Amino acid sequence: VVQNVGTALAVYEAVLKRKPLVERVVTVTGKSVKNPGNFLCRIGTPIAEVIKAAGGLPEDTAKVIGGGPMMGRAIFNIDSPLMKGSSGILLLNEKEGERKPCKNCIRCTKCVSICPMGLEPYLLMKLSQYNLLERMEEEKVMDCIECGSCSFTCPADRPLLDYIRLGKARTGMMIRNRKK
Ligand code: SF4
Ligand code: SF4
Numbered sequence: 001v002v003q004n005v006g007t008a009l010a011v012y013e014a015v016l017k018r019k020p021l022v023e024r025v026v027t028v029t030g031k032s033v034k035n036p037g038n039f040l041c042r043i044g045t046p047i048a049e050v051i052k053a054a055g056g057l058p059e060d061t062a063k064v065i066g067g068g069p070m071m072g073r074a075i076f077n078i079d080s081p082l083m084k085g086s087s088g089i090l091l092l093n094e095k096e097g098e099r100k101p102c103k104n105c106i107r108c109t110k111c112v113s114i115c116p117m118g119l120e121p122y123l124l125m126k127l128s129q130y131n132l133l134e135r136m137e138e139e140k141v142m143d144c145i146e147c148g149s150c151s152f153t154c155p156a157d158r159p160l161l162d163y164i165r166l167g168k169a170r171t172g173m174m175i176r177n178r179k180k
Pocket of ligand 1: 116121144145146147149164
């Protein structure tokens with residue numbers, strides 16, 4: 001079992017101290033954040049309050065990301081609460097938050113070489129676009145750990161992780177429905 005530090009601490013506190021998971025350390029960062037740092041927060045705290053503790057929302061903020069730069073997701077509403085899986089808040093300015101236009105796949109296989117799970121991200125993205133869920137299952141989409149390495153390495157700026165996540169969610173639902 002490979003765990004991150006936060007999970008290891010939560011397991012320690014639950015087993016040895018009988019303390020449920022009611023708080024966690026959340027990192028708030030970004031180039032324009034006045035007081036970036038790690039904050040011990042209760043689960044359920046509004047994200048806006050955590051940002052306030054780090055010096056407030058910088059004026060140039062264009063995107064708020066929940067999680068890190070690779071696996072994180074854009075947060076639509078900063079009044080939403082911290083969840084047990086919230087590990088970080090990243091504030092991006094306009095330039096950093098901008099998506100580069102998606103270009104055609106040049107079959108360089110960089111995404112394949114970098115995938116830690118041995119998947120073929122370029123193929124999974126295509127299958128997701130065509131909603132070919134059974135093929136996605138065969139190609140082991142459920143093994144994807146959503147690390148984002150494929151998207152980061154792609155020289156054609158293809159949004160591989162976005163499509164793979166979507167396809168994985170749909171494939172997972174198909175598998176669960178089959179078991180009913
Ligand atoms: S996000 Fe999924 S498909 Fe892409 S590199 Fe990571 S594990 Fe592989
Ligand atoms: S890294 Fe991008 S361009 Fe290269 S094979 Fe994968 S999807 Fe295609």
